[in-house]
Each structure stands twice: as structure tokens, then as C-alpha cells.
Amino acid sequence: MRLEKRNHTSPTAYVLAPVGAVVFTLLVSGLLVLWAGAPVGQTYALLLQGAFGSVFALTETLTRATPLILTGLAAAVAFRARLFNIGAEGQLYAGALAAVAVGGMHGGTGLEWSPYVLFPLMMLAAALAGAALLLGPALMKARLGVDEVVTTLLLNFIMLLLVSALLDGPMKDPLSMGWPQSVALQGDLELSKLVPQTRLHTGLLWAVSLAVMLWALLSRTVPGFDIRAAGANARAAAFAGVPITRTVVLVALLSGGLAGLAGAIEVAGRTSYVTLDMSPGYGYSGIVIAMLAGLHPLGVIAAGTFVAGVLVGADSMSRAVGVPTYIADVIVATSLIAVLVAGLLTQYRVRWK
């Protein structure tokens, strides 16, 4: 068996590739469902229903999608420039901490400023905190050639321990009865609900508009060209006059900033305070979502919603037919591999002799 480069790829192949990837994913996961002793058709139907089948299900899915879209964008913009930021998880927590530090009550009523001043300040602080966490690894990569995968990954654990220390120390909520959780955000800084009686908040609008803005930046502006050019071929980009180091810094600010905003929006829209388990690996899922989306900012919206739907749908499906929720992880992971292979097969053909 060998792979040969295709000279020409037909447009149908580009359409069929993702469809084939989805079919393949459902088949493979279906085997596991059978193994768990549940009927495949009913299981998938329940999963779909649990994700999109009612207003409540849909709002839950979109609530879950909000941080996933933001971390997906963080990964997408960084990977476009070949800055492999694996540290969105840590940057998310940094953003959440910064948000509470600026907008928290701190035992009293917090800063006596107008929310119109305090809210932008809180968001800015969160973005800067996330960006600052990525800036070091990015500069070390650009200047010294230090592998950013290692540095950003390890910073996640440092950040998590720092959060743990702060939640038991200076930022501990005096009213939490011993639970490690931070002080709460001032009530007037919380994001309003998008649909009454649900958890869905205006953070979703933030995520979607940031995706559109990122798409415009990448495709319509000179700095966006720089990011794509530096990622495609740094030598050729430098020859054409792209400032490589400046571009790496810009990417670090964007990527870390988006991950930091994900943390702040989670706090302001859903949790009201920082806890150690506020992110079930949103930062890492963002990488999967960015890859699923082909690193396209608008695709990230769809991919983030898909992953959120699988996760939320699996919860309710599991209660009904008893298939463990881990099937959601299998579906997400299999779909990523299938999409990557399908993408490869649009460029290469398999020869069996």
C-alpha cells in the first residue's frame, strides 16, 4: 500500500470528504454502542435529541459551545501561524482570575465604579492575562528556538497550581464555607441571559462576533496576511518583507487573549466565580475544534457547536440507555482523526499494489 499525490482534486471530493468522515465516525462509534448493549439507532437519536431536540437542549449546547468556540479560535489563529499553543487551558484560567481580580467583590461590594467602565476593564484584563501567559513561550520560540509545545503545555500545570493556591489563599471566597472557590463577581458585571429561564448568556454573541472579526482580520488585512504567510512559509514570508518576530508577538496576543476571554466569559456568564473545575479541558478541546474546522474562524463556530452538541447530547442519552458518556469523547476523537484522514485523501490517492 502506498500514497501517491493527486494531480487534481475534483470539487466533489472536497464535499464528500467531510461527509465520509462523519459516516465513518458514526460507524466506528456504533460498534462501541453495540458492545455496550444498546440499540445503535435509538442511541444516536437520543443523542441528537439531547443536543438539539428542544429549546432547553439547544440552549445547553450553545452554552457549552461558547467557551469552546473561543478556545477553538485561540488555537486556530495560533496554528495558522504555526505557533503551536497547547496552553489555552492555562490562559483560560489566567483570564478567569484576572476577571475576578478586577470585577470581584473581595468581601465587600468591590470597586465602586460604573459597570460601563469596569466591564471593559475586566475583559481587557482577562485578555491581557491570557496573552501575557503566551507571550513568554512565543518570544522564546522566536528568539531562541525553544519548542513552544513543551513550554505552553507545562505552563498549564503551573497555572492550575497557581489557581489552586490563590483559591485557598488571597482570592478565597470568605462565604464559601471552605470550598476552594474565588470571590464572586459583582452582580452588575454578569452577562445577561440570551433566553430567559436558561443558562444561555450573551457570551455566545461575543464568541460569534470574535469569530467573524478574526476571519476578517486573517483574510482582509495586512497583519492577517502576515500571520498566514509566516505560518505557510516563514522564509518566503521574511523575503517578502513580513516582520516575523512582530507577527509572532501579535499571534501570541490574539491567541492568548482569546483564551483569556473564554475564561472571563465563563465567569461572567455562567459560574460567577473561579473554581478549579470550571473548565473540563476547554483549552485542549479547542485544539480539536480548530483542527476540525480546518483552522477557519467561521468553521470554528460550527465545529464548536458540533463538539458541544455531542458532549451535551451524550449526557442525556447516557441517562436513557445506559451507554457511558465516554462515547462522546470517542465520537469527538474519531471525528478528528477521520477529518484529518479525509483531508489527506483529497490530496493523495491510495494504491494497493
Add this chain to the structure above:
Amino acid sequence: MTQDTAPVLRLTGITKRFGKLVANDNISLTLARGEVLALLGENGAGKSTLMSILFGHYVADEGSIEVFGQPLTVGQPRAALAAGIGMVHQHFTLADNLTVLDNVLLGSEPLWQPFSRRSDARAKLLAVSQQFGLPVSPDAKVGSLSVGERQRVEILKALYRGARILILDEPTAVLTPQESEALFDTLAQMVAQGLSIIFISHKLGEVLRVSHRVAVLRQGKLVAEAPAQGTTQGQLAQWMVGHAIEAAERRPAKNVGEPICTLSNVSTAPTGRDRLNDVSLILHAGEIVAIAGVSGNGQVALADVLCGVRGASAGHVTLRGAPLQARPTWLVSQGVARIPEDRHAVGVLGDLPVWENAVSERLRGPWFAQPWFRAFWIKRRSARQHAQRVAETFDVRGGGPDTPARALSGGNMQKLILGRALMPPHDDAGNTAPAPQVIVAHQPTWGLDIGAVTFVQQQLITARDSGAAVLLISDDLDEVLALGDRVAVMHDGHLSEARRAEDWTREAIGLAMAGATH
């Protein structure tokens, strides 16, 4: 010419398709014992595909291969090696930090053999080197060898593994004329001892000089097969391109003007073997200065300095009297057109569309970006219009403005790069950027087909005639002599005096390329 009746290699009806493209169309070839067969053809004619099939990298859709009368197992490079086929690639596959002996042994010993049998190997290597007149010192580090010596190691590597059929891919591309002569002597010795050689080249003169028989490929078909004796270069060229070729006529510069760009005592920090060492040169308006030399002797450093990619560590570079800034954007705004050596790795951004590549150098200028916040929004309409004009004027085919640049053929890619560098943009109000005043062209015709070569050379001559100073850096001595009004030779970071082309002889250039003082 010694020829037995039975051929050592027989390709029968080889056909290979890539989608709609037929890379090899029913090709049948034979190779006799003791014969040198030249395989001639432009880029994309199917030479590499055919050799890849022979060597087992590809599997042919139709046809069969026989080696020494036995059918060859297809699709297995190991089978090709075992059958006695050896290949010397144009880009060497040697490890610089290992010795000659280690390089030859690498991969030829079984993995589970606990100790390498070095003394046996050394004796065998020396015997082979003696037999074919290829002297080497087994313990020298490959990194310390000259290019000619490294090629010798590559050939020995194949012979050590028992190759009886040797494929040489553009072997003279990296050699001085004198080194090429030495290679031809070696080839003569090898065929005298019964080896057979397939010699891939596009230099017509040397093809006729070394081979017994010539096979010409064009668009995947074997269009001609003829004995070298009695065939002329004109005939070969016509077979290669399918129509008669008008050789570019040498037209010396008429109006040489003011000095525009000056290098005085310029040195650069060494990167590997490539650096500048006390180089001085003056470029005048309206002349082509051609730099000859074996690649790797400082040409990259020279091009880098003039393209704004690398700064000089000592000395001064001036552009119209002002110090040259090592920034691409500044150079482009000052009218320096840059054509880099490696069009795939440096010239274009392969993943990005043609239109963005056509304006990539000028995005930071006033032409294609709104000046708000330095340069921010790309003026897409102007940019795409300019890209369209570049594609039309420079005849870029094989894709529209949104095609990724990597999908273009080498010739079209080079035309795109030329157009980007040479064609001044203009805005809606009719203001036009000044035409380039200095053109730095590093190997601008490397690997192009004859039509594209003529086009590129013509563009350089036209630019010179309209007053640009052209610096042409080329490995191809024929090109240097055909285009250069003045010629200088690079060796080991030094640049010889730039003399009028008429004052050089081929021999003198060859000696200077090898480092002889004159």
C-alpha cells in the same frame, strides 16, 4: 562502443498516469552493456517519473521492466538495488559529519550484525575505488570534501553495493567545467569495464560529448532515439521542445550609465560554507553583471545581502549613494527587484493564492493597503487587478488568481515572481510606481524549460536596455557568457574583478571557479 547482443535493461511499454496527466506514455527503452544512454527532456517531460518507476518509488500502470534478463519486482527500491541498479541523485544524500567509509557503509549492513566489519569494508571500498579510478580517502569527513569529491563518494556508494547500471541525475549541475571533464573520464573508464550508464541532463553539448545514444522525452512520450554520433545540438533541442529554437542572440549593453549600487569590502558572518569575504563590486545602470561560480561559494550570501535578508558584518553597501538598509520592504520601495534562487521555498508562498503572491512584497507600501494605522486593510480590488495584469503581461498560465501558487509549474511560478518584481503597480488616479532600477536575479532560469528560459532572459535584457542595473548570479556558464556584459567569478567567498565578458575565456572562468589565482 562495446555492445553485447542481450540488453542489460529493457523497459517495455511503460505507462504511468496521474489522474488525467499521462506522465509516461508507452515508453520502451533498452540499455546495452557498456553503453551510456543520455535521457534528455525538459522539466515535466517524464524523465524523473520514468526513473522513479525503474527505482521502485512508483509502480507503472502498464508495462514491464527486465534487468539482466530477469523481470524486476515492481515497487521495491530494495529489489532495484539488489538487481544492480544504482542511482546518484542531483542533491547528494550524504551525512556531512560521517566519514567517507561510514557513508558508504550506511544502510549496506544488516541491522542485527553486532559489529561492522570495517576492515573488510575498507579493503573493498579501496578496491572499488582503484578499479574505477575514483580516488578517495576513506577516513575523511564528508563535510570537508569538495562538491566534486562528494559526487565521487555518491558514485562509489552505488558501485560498492554492486551496481552494474548507474543512473546519474544531472551530475554536472554542481561541477566546474574541469570537474565535469574529470567525471566524463571516470564514466569512460566505467563503461570500458562493462558498466552501463543512464545519464540525465538538459545540457545538449555534454550529452553529445559523453553518450553513445540519446533518448528524448517530450510530454511523456519517447519522441526520438538516435546515436549521439551524427546528431547535432539543434536537432536535439528541436526534439525536446517540438519546434525549432531561436537561440537568444548576444546583445551587448549600449548605454552604460551611472553607478547605482556599490559594494565595498563587504564581508558576512559565515553560515556553513557560504559567506562573503571582502567583496567589492559596482553595478551601473544599463548593464548586466553576471556572477559565475560553483554554487555554495558565497552566491547565497551575496544575494541575501542585496535582497535585504542578511546584513553585512563588515564593509559598506550603498544604493544611489545612500547606505542600503537590510529590509525587504525598504529595498522594494527603493526600486530593487529581487528574484530569489529557490522559487518554491523563498520565492512564493505556496499555500497562498496567486493574487496574494503577486502583491506580497508591496502590501506594506501605499499601493495595496489603506494607510490607516500604518498598513491595515488590503485594497483587494486594486491588488487583484494588479495580479491580473501581472499574469497577463508575464504570461502566467495554469491557474487563476485564486489558485494556490504551489499548483503552478516551475516556469509559471518564475514568471509570477518576475512579474511581481518587475512590474510597477499603479493606482486608480494613474500614478505609477517607478520601474525597478536594480535587479538581483539569482539562478533565474534554473530548472525551467527552454521556452521559459528564453522568456526570463529576454525580460532581464529588456530591463537592462531600459536602464536597470542587473546582477545575474548563475551556475550556468553558458548563461553567464550569453547575458553578462561584465563577468566576475566567485570562489570561497571572494569575488574576482568584474571584467568585460569578451576578456574572459571559458578556461579562465573554469580556473577561477576552482580557485586558481590569476
